[in-house]
Amino acid sequence: MVNERVAPVVRPGDTRGNPLGNPLGRFNKRPEKLKNARGTILRLLAYLGGKKKIIILTFLLCFLTTIISIIGTRLNGYAVDHFIEKGDMPGLLKICIILAAIYCVSVVSTYLQNRFMVDIAQQTAAKIRRDLYRTIQMLPLPYFDTHSSGDLMSRLTNDVDNINMTLSQSITQLFSGAVNIVGMLAAMLLLSPLLTLVGLTTVPLTFLLTKLIINKTQPFFIKQQQELGNLNGYIEEGISGQKLIILCGREEQAKAEFAKINKRLTKSAIFAQAFSGIMGPVNNAVNNLTYFIITVSGAYLMFSGSNITVGVIFTFILYMRNFTRPLNETLNIFNTIQSALAGAERVFEVMDQPKENDAEQAKEVSRLHGEIMLQQVNFSYTKEKRILKNVSLKARKGQTIAIVGPTGSGKTTLIHLLTRFYDIDSGEILIDGENIDNMKRSSLRRSIAMVLQDTYLFSESVRENIRYGRLTATDAEVEQAARIACAHRFIKQLPEGYDTVLADNGGNLSQGQRQLLALARAVLAQASILILDEATSSVDTRTEAAIQKAMLNLMQGKTAFVIAHRLSTIRNADEILAVKDGQIIERGTHQELMAQGNFYAGLYNSQFRGADMDVFRSSTC
Template sequence: MKKTGLKKDVQKDTLKKVLRYIKKYRSLMLISILLAVIIVALTLYVPILIGKAIDGIAYSQIQFDYILKQLMIVAIIVSITAIAQWFMNMINNKVTYQVVRDMRDEAFKKIEILPLKYIDTHSQGDIVSRVIADVDQFADGLLMGFTQLFTGVITILGTLLFMLTINVSITFVVVLVTPLSLFVASFIAKKTYTMFKLQSETRGEQTAFIDEMIGNEKVVKAYGHEEEAIKKFDEINDRLAKYSLRATFFSSLTNPTTRFVNSVVYAGVAITGAFAVLNGKMTVGAWSCFLSYANQYTKPFNEISGVVTELQNALACAARIFELIEEEAQAPESPQAVTLENANGNVSCKNVSFSYVPEKKLIENFNIQIKPGQKVAIVGPTGCGKTTLINLLMRFYDVNQGSIQVDDKDIREMTRRSLRLNYGMVLQETWLKKGTIKENIIMGKPDATDEEITAAAQAAHAHSFIKRLPKGYDTVIEEDGGMLSQGQKQLLCITRVMLTEPPMLILDEATSSIDTRTEIKIQSAFNRLMEGKTSFIVAHRLSTIQNADVILVMKEGKIIEQGNHNELLGKKGFYYQLYNSQFAV
């Protein structure tokens, strides 16, 4: 019982959140409801006119003029109803897709301000599935709800009023059987929500798996992992098919069961109405009108039952979207946060402690003082905290204890944007967006001139390969560089930094994907770029950092050795062992 109550609370809470989005468009919703009332009123008036026309035939002499008049009025009403229906559908579509746009907009904005911890610990495919597939499913359910729920409820109330004006006792027969439809719809709705929620979650898992496999297809093929990947996909796919089948099974029960109830209602009206006609309490036209009302009264129950089922799916998807939207954002900027401009490059870490997981310590009591313009190399074995230190310097993560300062100011007291604009970063993993070569280069400096772009590309030794591309700097590349080699992609990332010329640099194995000959040229270009700039160089190949002013040797989150290349070799400590292990014959 507890679980059912919790599920109801989640649905109720989700519905409230959806209504908050719709509230913004309440004026359009009021017009839609007004049109629904007009449509239902006119639709319900038609049977009365047809009943009158039938009475014009059924008794004594056939009144052709009278019948023709009634049919002309019917034709006019039907035309008005069709136009009103078209306008109502247009408005409902507009509201639905405006709400969907707002939700996607808010979800994407939240992704942009989520802490990297969330992105690092959640499947990218699942996040994509929430923003794309779940929002689409929600839109389908919401659109059906707007279109059918309003007219359905108003039709039920309207037909009851019209039937009461014709015959109270027969109306009572109709109302007596109605609760059966509501009971069936309620029972099915409870079952379908759970199945639709599982379906949505599994669809997200499947999207994540496909995204992972496509992104790593070369690795899959290289290690002969195809069969295992197919087995894993089949398992997820079978699970999705099972949940989808169950959801469809329960939702498909709605129509036949409510139709059965409707047939019972119709039969009851037909029989009681026939006796009323025989006893002279009702005309044939009125009976015909009543049968039409009975049919119109029961029809919305079919539609509403279908809407309820779709709404279960929509609410299940909406709940997943709201989970993303309501995730805790990164720590907000301090109201007193200052803008860092043209940093001198004086960087210090004071008693810094940090761990991704509380129970697994990584960096503890880390202290360092870097003077402006120094080249600082960070070396050590895998997992020692090199990349973590870069994450902390850039404020991708905030320290747990202690402080990191730039120009004697705690970086938590500066805006993240201004801090990061003062760093130029080239990572081992390249990132390029879909667009032209030029658009990728000017990402950090949108107002750069063509001369500045060309100069930066020449300094990074990228100009020659760019000019060989079909349209040079205007060549469009796909996401992640498309058919460019890994080395060419890295050169574009280096060009991006060369263009911005920031006061501080972070180079994380920036030349790892470049051939030796080009690497020598790039190192020369980097040396020119690093002149007068504070530079942090994460290195695995120790031959590339021999000219660093300071080499920090890290192990298990601590600096165990510090000095320049010759000093550290002279100590014959851990650095000495690392260096010799790379050049051992």
């Protein structure tokens, strides 16, 4: 039997599954500003909505810690003036005990704040992750044609983690920062309004410098997240296409390309971190300047006869420290928040993609009869190129329609339209007389069993992989389906039989075995419409022939579309459609088309002649 397969078509501009290309053209943007910081913050806050009580409790604990800090600081100054200067040891001891007690309360309160915030952050991240994952599941197929799965994964992991870290660490800091700033300011004003005014003279400087640094770093944080997505995209493609890379001897190019992206990521990360790292030393310098100004002005006031004492200056400097530290931290947090917002924007960008929605009047369909009609269907993936042109066909219930044609002629595209993976440009697709646009996609898809050209298996047991065909199927039904698909024998020989857990995409199975499992899945689905896209292309001729027999049984009473490169399928079909350049150019039975002696006959003569039909006749499972 002739078994000629032509290399898969690489679509123009499609670099998925092509690890040698540069998949980054579409992501390689210049650093950007946040598009809608306010909107993104509001959306993040909405995620915190259900946690009001615990947030209020955390806030109260922050408040308690701040009050303790203010009282503790004041007690320190009091001790200087009343006990240390006067050498009153018992008094000093008493105040030390009080301080130890209130600081213990402060430790517990701080621990609880952190504990609550970790809970809030983790749960929020989990919710965002869940929503993003759900969105990804609902995105229409065309979205994945233009977006790298590695970049999507990066958004699901890195960007969400970034939000998580920021929430768990920065929100309490922001809380306690705000409370501390207000509390310390009040305490300072009570102690000495004049010194407070003097101390605040440097605050505008702090604001100015922080703003300057943040403006510089923000684009680099955004760039860093983008580059991380790019890198993940490249890694994902590199691992999936590893064999091809080795086979084509492109390891060096792949390494060089990886190094290039890695370098870009490192560069943007260094810029982002280095610029934000300037913040600490700059703040320290400004703070020291503030303490110096307070000490000098405090000493001047003390010597010029005001009621300011050494203890007051000491307390004041401690207050000032407790004021500037949260002020710096709060301003610094904006850096972290920038980075989280950049991540959040990337997450929300995916969430905002139009979902695969059904029309409002769409109906739930169950157990379709299987009468299929295409009328003047036109379809294109991209505006530039029309793939299917004026395709009309009719399949009556129980018929088997074989689709043949050269590679890239539009066979897979045609059957993808039946399940509404893609929507048509014009024309109509009717099943049982009803336009499929008026059917709920999920119910339509449940009515169609499909074995795709590129079978996918999950890293689960063989049994669960088959059960994907019908989730409610019993173990016995799974085994029965495997028998029909001739998969039972090889499954039994696996180390754990039906419980053998498959490697990623069935990596520990042969290509043919993978196809048998995919067939078993389709058998299990018990759908009235069956679509097989070269489902038997990778099994040996004996197995294939055995499957053909099983398939004939399976197809009984069902409408089947079989994209066939093999004679046995074609010969048994009720009608053969010969597709060329997206058009059905011939249709009829094998005999009719051979008699015409045109395109199909040519195809047959070049591909199928000499195929050994005896294998088919004599085979058993």
